[in-house]
Amino acid sequence: MIKFIRNNKFLVISLLLLAIMTGVDISLTYTALENTRDQLLDMLLIVLPIFLLIGLFDVWVERDTVIRLMGQSSGLKGMALAFFLGAFSAGPTIAAFPLAMVMLKKGARYSNVLFFLMVWSSLKLPIVFFQVTQLGFEFAMLINAIMLLVFIVAALISEKFYTRSELDAFEEKAEELS
Amino acid sequence: MSLEAIIIYGLAIGLTIVSAVVDRDKTKKGFIKGTKSFLKLMPVLIPLFLFVGILLAVITPSFISSLLGEESGFVGVLLGLSVGSVTFMPPFVAFPLGKELLQSGGAYPQVAGFLVTLMSVGVVYFAAESKFFSKKSAFLRNTVSLIGAIIVVGIVAVIYG
Numbered sequence: 001m002i003k004f005i006r007n008n009k010f011l012v013i014s015l016l017l018l019a020i021m022t023g024v025d026i027s028l029t030y031t032a033l034e035n036t037r038d039q040l041l042d043m044l045l046i047v048l049p050i051f052l053l054i055g056l057f058d059v060w061v062e063r064d065t066v067i068r069l070m071g072q073s074s075g076l077k078g079m080a081l082a083f084f085l086g087a088f089s090a091g092p093t094i095a096a097f098p099l100a101m102v103m104l105k106k107g108a109r110y111s112n113v114l115f116f117l118m119v120w121s122s123l124k125l126p127i128v129f130f131q132v133t134q135l136g137f138e139f140a141m142l143i144n145a146i147m148l149l150v151f152i153v154a155a156l157i158s159e160k161f162y163t164r165s166e167l168d169a170f171e172e173k174a175e176e177l178s
Numbered sequence: 179m180s181l182e183a184i185i186i187y188g189l190a191i192g193l194t195i196v197s198a199v200v201d202r203d204k205t206k207k208g209f210i211k212g213t214k215s216f217l218k219l220m221p222v223l224i225p226l227f228l229f230v231g232i233l234l235a236v237i238t239p240s241f242i243s244s245l246l247g248e249e250s251g252f253v254g255v256l257l258g259l260s261v262g263s264v265t266f267m268p269p270f271v272a273f274p275l276g277k278e279l280l281q282s283g284g285a286y287p288q289v290a291g292f293l294v295t296l297m298s299v300g301v302v303y304f305a306a307e308s309k310f311f312s313k314k315s316a317f318l319r320n321t322v323s324l325i326g327a328i329i330v331v332g333i334v335a336v337i338y339g
Binding site: 009010011014015017021028032033034035036037038039042043045046047049052053054055056057058059090091092093097098101102110114117118121126127130131135142143146147150151154161162166169170174177 | 190297303310312323325334
């Protein structure tokens with residue numbers, strides 16, 4: 001029982017919250033369940049083709065290629081590639097996780113993968129364009145320029161936070177999950 | 179269908195066709211691999227979305243507007259940063275909401291903090307992110323983004339304040 005709770009924290013907390021909501025106002029519960037359904041469908045819509053791409057990536061792109069382009073000694077080139085892959089993308093951050101994982105599995109450097117994830121989360125071009133139309137060029141670009149600088153610094157120093165074996169563990173984990 | 183979905187479907191379908199023309203066996207293998215990793219990861223994602231659904235029922239756009247108003251000040255900034263970190267909202271809802279808030283009376287730092295953390299900090303994703311990478315990595319990415327958001331708020335407050 002305790003083990004089940006520990007392994008399914010989100011599920012247990014969610015069910016508890018739903019129970020409380022039902023007590024307070026049952027219409028909230030309905031809204032919550034409708035939201036869940038909508039969000040799940042949205043996610044599936046965008047995540048299905050991404051897994052197709054991951055599968056193709058896995059069989060077509062050689063490990064050596066990824067190591068050369070984004071691996072340990074890829075330097076500035078690796079970071080630039082991580083930036084472009086993240087910026088020319090579409091979909092919520094959760095869709096980027098499996099892609100990032102497959103990059104790690106093929107030997108990409110952790111700092112590059114982290115940079116890719118951060119750029120994807122905030123600086124995807126389709127979203128940046130939309131942001132500009134809504135918030136104005138100046139305000140949107142100020143926000144994005146600051147975030148880009150922070151992400152670059154973070155990517156450059158990120159590996160200092162890990163030991164060699166922790167970094168190697170990313171690749172093993174990616175291997176196991178895919 | 180959103181622009182995002184169209185782009186990604188176009189890419190996936192186009193590349194699958196090219197791949198199948200060049201090598202059918204390889205394409206099949208890729209398809210199976212993709213399906214397998216999808217099935218492995220679904221159990222992590224589904225409970226997460228139940229939680230997201232509950233959050234969204236409580237934290238609605240009008241609730242957010244009421245938190246981040248013009249007069250909300252420093253507390254509004256903190257609320258903006260925390261609500262943005264916890265909530266999950268499509269950009270096509272979030273940015274127009276930000277625009278509306280700005281038009282109805284400034285509150286630039288609050289709105290900036292909310293929008294930046296909304297995009298980059300995902301507390302709800304933490305469990306999934308830890309499973310893909312590690313707790314430390316999830317923590318690092320989210321913390322970096324939160325620090326970035328705080329810097330943005332500071333600079334925006336100076337420029338627009």
